[in-house]
Amino acid sequence: MAITKTENSQGMLLWLVAIGFFMQTLDATIINTALPAMAQSLGESPLRMQSVIIAYALAMATLIPASGWIADRFGTRRVYLAALALFTIGSLLCAYAPSLSWLTAARALQGAGGAMLLPVGRLAVLRAFPREKFLPAMAFVAVPGLIGPLLGPTLGGWLVEYASWHWIFLINIPIGLIGGGAAMALMPDFRADTVERFDFAGYGLLAASMVMISLALDGMADMRMRQAIVLLLIMFGLVCLTAYWLRAVRHPAPLFPLDLFKVNSFSVGAIGNLFARIGTSSMPFMIPLLLQVNLGYSAFHAGMMMIPVAVGGMLVKRIAAPLVKIAGYRKVLIANTVLVGALIASFALFSDTMPLWLRLLQLGFFGAINSLQFSAMNAVTLKDLPAPLASSGNSLHSMVQMLSMSLGVAAAGGMLATFTGLLAPAPTGSALPAFQATFICVGLITACSAWIFWQLPPDNGPGKPSGTAPDAELA
Template sequence: MDSAKSLSFTLWLVATGLFMQTLDTTIVNTALPAMAATLGESPLRMQSVVIAYALTMAVLIPASGWMADRFGTRKVYFSAIVLFTIGSILCAVSQNLDQLVASRVIQGAGGAMLMPVGRLAILRTFPQERLLPALSFVAIPAMIGPMIGPVLGGWLAETLSWHWVFLINIPVGAIGAYATHRYMPDKHDDQRQPFDGVGYGLLAFGMAAISLALDGMSGRGMGHAPAVLLLVFGIIAVVSYWLRAARHPAPLFSPTLFRIHTFTIGLLGNLFARLGSSGMPFLLPLLLQVSLGYSPTHSGMMMLPVAAAGMLSKRLATALITHYGYRRVLVVNTVLVGLTIASFALIDATHPVWAQALLMAFFGAVNSLQFTAMNTLTLKDLGQHGASSGNSILSMMQMLAMSLSVTVAGGILAAFSHLVDHDSASDTLAAFHGTFICIGLLTAASAWIFWQLSPDVERESKKDDSLDLG
């Protein structure tokens, strides 16, 4: 095969892999009530299905780059597609919630390698002059996947069964695996760095333990005493990692990155601001189906304004940040995101659909602006030397925040639901209202982190030409 065709195949393979990975972060949400009915679970206690996928990705993302360097991009990407497809099959044949959660872990393990290894394959295959168009091309499915995911998940769950949410990955995965094995170039890093296995183990265990402990405290499958113990061990592991990294010659993530003011603020802001907002894709379909009586397809359609407004608002980010600076935009917009989340407590069955759709669209717009500004702030001052490591930390933190946000939202919802009659739609609606107010306040409070930004960042932003990241 000539060089042009090889590049074209690589581009489409990576785009397809990213589409599969991003689709599965949202397609499950609208099908959760249908899954709960089949598996004999409460739809308000299905957060583990989402947490397992996001947490597995957060844990494995730091190792994906080293694996590609060690074994080659083609082998790792092929393995990622195969693992993702096997996980999808196991999800579809799961007979209970525990089996489904375990299968989502396998699926997440494949998904964790699809995104970073796919981007790495492009970086190592495409010449410099074609790199930007290539990266822009593969960014398209990353935006389309979350847009059609809720609609497709709802339609499949209602028209066929929730099993097809996972079965649709099988033909795509089979074709992708064959094409990867045959056409993708196999790139290695001949001067790869040694892998900090001990540091990785500490960090991975710490992230998993903290997330699982918080989920356990919400009352599912774990007593409070073991959950507290697991939380303490998780915190010890994370602290131990950073203490070890400070004296290790080649740590997994260098602590020197945190000397960069914008990186530190951006990363902390990403974590705490997303603790509230990243739980909304989990909460909203449940609200619409469980409390408002929407069908899975209808609830999926109601999520379209969120995604559409989010895509459109990205174009405003550059202008707003250039004119007002990162500090003002992020402080004001973080509070606005929090208040918008809290305003979902006003929704009930008497509100017209157009008013609900308008609120969904406004949330999508301010939330997308928040993500774009936070991501750009985090990466803007890393330079060439720290860009790869910093981007890996950011990707890991985003998936960890998604896991923690669903954990927090599910825990708060469970706490409120204990106070009401589970069989009453109006009472479960009150539980949702309380949850929206709590996570809205949590999100708004994270504006304090962005308030710590140096005023100098505002002046730098006027000449910054990298605002289209994220």
């Protein structure tokens, strides 16, 4: 059968969106193994580099809620090109950053571009493809998103060891330029016929709350930030969050309708995602740092050690849906959350005397259990949303995922700095006890979030979980 011009253009659009998604997910993980080398180059402590990760995730979290409205207002082609431009310029500024402050600001710019790549690309695919072809199309786009985290740590370590950390960002320049040219030719210019009024005040309150709370947690790691400032940031962040909630109650079209939280599975899933991911999101930051700072691994070898995590995560995907169908969401999430917390705490056992095969096994098992956690949490959060709330619910879910990454790294960095001062105050003291204490605390926080999933309704027996979800949501 001959391939029509429309089918060919649709296929090229999928490749364009998939490459943008790959760039976004790759840069979320590629930097983790390069932090010690960056710290040495910039004259900073490796234990103070968490702001580089936080800035990227926080910029994405704050812009995701506005991405759909921006695309409807200005058109998918223009916004996608602007996103690629921001991402590319941010990458260039990162590569030539002379200080940690410069690098952090450039990462925020890079994250601002990355925040719009997938949502705007997904919107273009939704409008370019008929409904019956949308799910296979998005499944194609999702594959590079799985490959990015798999390649990120290893590629980052290889570039650090055989070139320099600057190339982690410089490789984005040609990809961004080629992607921009392709977007001008292939990205359709969809825009809404009528654009609803955007809740700018509500968006400002929510964004300010996320930024201030994240900065406060990051300030705990930066001992040069006074405790009074940290306390003020937390207080004002909570005030902004409360103000947003009170405003949303009476606003006719809030940024996120409060009707979302009348759906039990969504409210439990969203809150559970936030707190459970705080622990798991800190691991890609903590583990490579521990391997390099305390166990003497090179950046490349530290990146290679993260491969079992990704492989374990991919292997367990096949059993996620059958397991949930047999045991139900509530039982799976309660038991699995406790297990994830225990595995995080078990990384306190990492030492130079631990056999390599045991380290690899531990990392692979963590990757598998963590992947099952993500699959079940994502599915239970979205499975019961009615059609009118599906779009806003998915947007809020995406925002929570990125926010939890920012909060997780900030919290782990704060605890690591605190325990370093308490357990290894001397300049030559080993930071290993501080890492061990941090892993135990983060593990306990994660395990305690199982109580949130306890609020799900009891399952209706084997094979009849509370609610049903397509296998695609568990993939």
